[in-house]
Amino acid sequence: MALRAEGRTRSIGVSNFQPSHLDEIVSKTGVVPVVNRVEVHPFFANSDVRATNARHGVLTEAWSPIAQGKVNDDDVMGELAALVGKSPARVALRWHIQRGDIVFPKSMHRERMQQNFDLFDWSLTDAQMSSIDELDLGPAGRIGPDPDVFDWIPS
Numbered sequence: 389m390a391l392r393a394e395g396r397t398r399s400i401g402v403s404n405f406q407p408s409h410l411d412e413i414v415s416k417t418g419v420v421p422v423v424n425r426v427e428v429h430p431f432f433a434n435s436d437v438r439a440t441n442a443r444h445g446v447l448t449e450a451w452s453p454i455a456q457g458k459v460n461d462d463d464v465m466g467e468l469a470a471l472v473g474k475s476p477a478r479v480a481l482r483w484h485i486q487r488g489d490i491v492f493p494k495s496m497h498r499e500r501m502q503q504n505f506d507l508f509d510w511s512l513t514d515a516q517m518s519s520i521d522e523l524d525l526g527p528a529g530r531i532g533p534d535p536d537v538f539d540w541i542p543s
């Protein structure tokens with residue numbers, strides 16, 4: 389906040405903020421972060437956090453957007469991928485984009501990095517989007533730690 393007040397940064401971004409954290413930072417500082425980067429992928433839609441982000445006008449950025457590659461092994465994702473002629477990973481990334489989220493995928497392969505940018509001249513139908521929505525397992529689908537109980541500063 390101090391850097392922003394000094395004009396040394398234009399925007400504040402946060403990561404792994406739960407609804408209570410976001411409400412608190414906005415009410416105590418009056419500053420609305422531009423982006424909140426949180427775990428989101430087909431198996432963990434993180435709906436509460438996305439809804440809170442939307443309520444504040446904060447963009448959601450999905451980390452582990454392809455569930456660390458686990459979408460590649462899912463039958464539904466495989467069927468959709470075959471239908472649209474793209475890999476399951478790219479179908480998952482397109483699902484995020486159509487939901488209005490920013491994606492932050494990782495790959496060690498140049499070819500896949502290039503493919504992961506190729507998301508904007510094709511789309512999923514509403515029915516295909518719904519099929520992916522149905523893969524949400526809620527909190528059981530998390531890959532990473534729950535920010536509400538994670539021991540951020542190990543003793």
Ligand SMILES: NC(=O)c1ccc[n+]([C@@H]2O[C@H](COP(=O)([O-])OP(=O)(O)OC[C@H]3O[C@@H](n4cnc5c(N)ncnc54)[C@H](OP(=O)(O)O)[C@@H]3O)[C@@H](O)[C@H]2O)c1
Nearest residue numbers: 403451452453454455456457477492493494495496497500
């Ligand atoms: N802010 C936070 O708390 C937080 C927490 C976790 C992660 N992150 C960040 O989020 C970023 C992404 O997360 P992540 O690495 O955990 O998971 P991810 O991006 O969902 O998945 C990465 C895995 O997907 C594979 N992959 C990537 N593109 C693919 C494609 N087109 N086709 C098939 N497989 C593909 C990669 O394999 P290859 O490498 O073999 O291509 C890798 O095994 C990372 O940079 C990480 O630092 C942030």
